[in-house]
Amino acid sequence: MNPRPLPRAATWLLERLGHDSRFEPLIGDLVEQFEAGRSRGWYWRQTIGALANPVRQGLRTHAASFIVAVLAGCALTWLWQLGCSLAFQSVYVNLADIKKHPWTSAALLRLLGIQANMASEYALYFSSAWLVTRVHRAHRRAALVVFAAALVARNLPSMAQPFEGSPDTRIVVSVATHVILTALTVACTLVGGLWVIRTKRIAEMGYRSRLVAILWIAQNLVTGLLFAACRVGEVSYRGSMGYLSLYAAEAGCGLYLAILLWREHSVRPAAGRLARVASRSDRT
Amino acid sequence: MRNREFLGQHELMVMLAVLRLGKDAYGVPIATEIASRTGREMLQGSVYAILERLESKRLITSRLGEATPQRGGRAKRYFALTAEGHRQVRETQRALEALWHGLAKPVGAKP
Numbered sequence: 463m464n465p466r467p468l469p470r471a472a473t474w475l476l477e478r479l480g481h482d483s484r485f486e487p488l489i490g491d492l493v494e495q496f497e498a499g500r501s502r503g504w505y506w507r508q509t510i511g512a513l514a515n516p517v518r519q520g521l522r523t524h525a526a527s528f529i530v531a532v533l534a535g536c537a538l539t540w541l542w543q544l545g546c547s548l549a550f551q552s553v554y555v556n557l558a559d560i561k562k563h564p565w566t567s568a569a570l571l572r573l574l575g576i577q578a579n580m581a582s583e584y585a586l587y588f589s590s591a592w593l594v595t596r597v598h599r600a601h602r603r604a605a606l607v608v609f610a611a612a613l614v615a616r617n618l619p620s621m622a623q624p625f626e627g628s629p630d631t632r633i634v635v636s637v638a639t640h641v642i643l644t645a646l647t648v649a650c651t652l653v654g655g656l657w658v659i660r661t662k663r664i665a666e667m668g669y670r671s672r673l674v675a676i677l678w679i680a681q682n683l684v685t686g687l688l689f690a691a692c693r694v695g696e697v698s699y700r701g702s703m704g705y706l707s708l709y710a711a712e713a714g715c716g717l718y719l720a721i722l723l724w725r726e727h728s729v730r731p732a733a734g735r736l737a738r739v740a741s742r743s744d745r746t
Numbered sequence: 747m748r749n750r751e752f753l754g755q756h757e758l759m760v761m762l763a764v765l766r767l768g769k770d771a772y773g774v775p776i777a778t779e780i781a782s783r784t785g786r787e788m789l790q791g792s793v794y795a796i797l798e799r800l801e802s803k804r805l806i807t808s809r810l811g812e813a814t815p816q817r818g819g820r821a822k823r824y825f826a827l828t829a830e831g832h833r834q835v836r837e838t839q840r841a842l843e844a845l846w847h848g849l850a851k852p853v854g855a856k857p
Contacts (some may be wrong), residue, residue, distance in 0.1 A: 468818070487810070488794050491821030495790075499814050512791025519795060574776035 468493060469502050472509040478725050479513055488512060517608060520601030528605055531598035535590045535609045536616070542586045550579040573690055580686060584650060591655030603724070606655035610648045617644045635706070642709045649716025653678075656723035671722040678715045685712060753838045757805075760796045761783065761835050764806060764825050772811065772822040773797075797825055805831035 476489050496505050520528045553575035560569045591606060598605040620640055667675065685708045753761065763779040764771040773790055776797075781787045800806045811822040827835070 463781075473818075486820055487773060487823035488790060490817035490822060491777075491790050493818040493820065494774055494816050508790050511789035512794070515789075515791045645814070658797050 469505045472506050492704045513718050516601050516604040520604040524600045527598045531594045531605045532609050535594040536589045551676050587650035588654035591651050595655050602659050610651050645713040648714050652720035674719045681712045771825045
């Protein structure tokens with residue numbers, strides 16, 4: 463009889479998101495019990511429980527600072543965005559004028575304003591993540607994840623908005639835009655926070671994370687430049703799908719970088735892993 | 747009066763399970779022992795969280811054991827009580843016995 467396949471996604475999550483020194487034997491325990499006849503549902507329940515444990519622990523032992531950290535992050539986000547919308551409001555009035563007269567100083571200044579507004583969004587992600595991880599230091603990653611979840615929750619009403627109106631063929635594009643932009647927000651927040659927690663220096667990053675980080679920054683720059691080029695009319699604008707795929711690639715790359723940074727943060731000199739390697743070589 | 751810190755309910759359960767299992771105390775039998783003796787099934791992750799907390803308080807120690815194919819080639823982590831751990835368990839037991847002492851009927855029984 464063939465052995466049942468392990469729930470690979472659950473194991474992958476534990477391996478990537480778990481704290482290595484504890485999760486290595488824990489995964490072993492789960493595998494052992496699964497092999498002994500436990501169900502896939504049981505395996506998933508254990509996985510979710512194990513991953514949620516730091517959040518639960520954080521809330522139980524340092525509830526006040528945990529909540530304050532998340533609220534401070536949300537407040538900063540709200541204030542920052544309010545400030546930006548007031549400061550850059552005039553830049554977005556009659557955008558068509560930029561295309562009509564792209565090379566006037568006024569148009570270029572407005573374009574610069576739009577780019578500054580976009581850059582300020584990225585600065586916000588890093589600042590809010592920094593604030594959250596500063597206020598709650600006991601379980602910084604857990605606070606960061608809850609803060610990212612709070613940002614998603616804040617965007618949920620705008621994601622649901624297209625469903626309220628009459629059916630429209632562009633509804634998919636509209637929902638996809640919100641989902642992708644929310645994913646991008648989450649990715650930027652997680653990368654910013656994990657960067658603060660983990661390293662603060664490029665030299666301390668692993669080779670793959672460094673490569674993905676460079677790719678991600680390049681993607682951001684290209685998207686920004688393309689966006690500016692479309693505004694002045696030098697590049698033809700081919701509908702929202704072009705932008706969407708760019709943002710989707712950015713979000714995907716950012717989330718992958720967040721996973722890599724999370725993983726690097728977890729890695730300890732794990733004797734368990736060495737034993738695993740030894741065991742594999744023994745079998746072969 | 748000396749300021750004493752007693753073990754929490756879950757901490758005590760995990761420590762007693764470790765004590766009962768002796769040299770075979772690793773994640774799976776600890777959780778099984780607690781489930782079979784108390785009827786309360788704990789998440790494996792919670793067991794490890796408690797064990798880690800106890801280890802940080804220097805009440806237990808751990809060592810990595812052998813990796814087996816049944817565990818996907820992953821090592822077991824064995825736990826044992828330290829001298830301070832033994833002392834804390836005894837102290838908690840004494841405190842609980844002192845509180846139980848003199849109660850004629852089981853708690854909740856009708857007079």
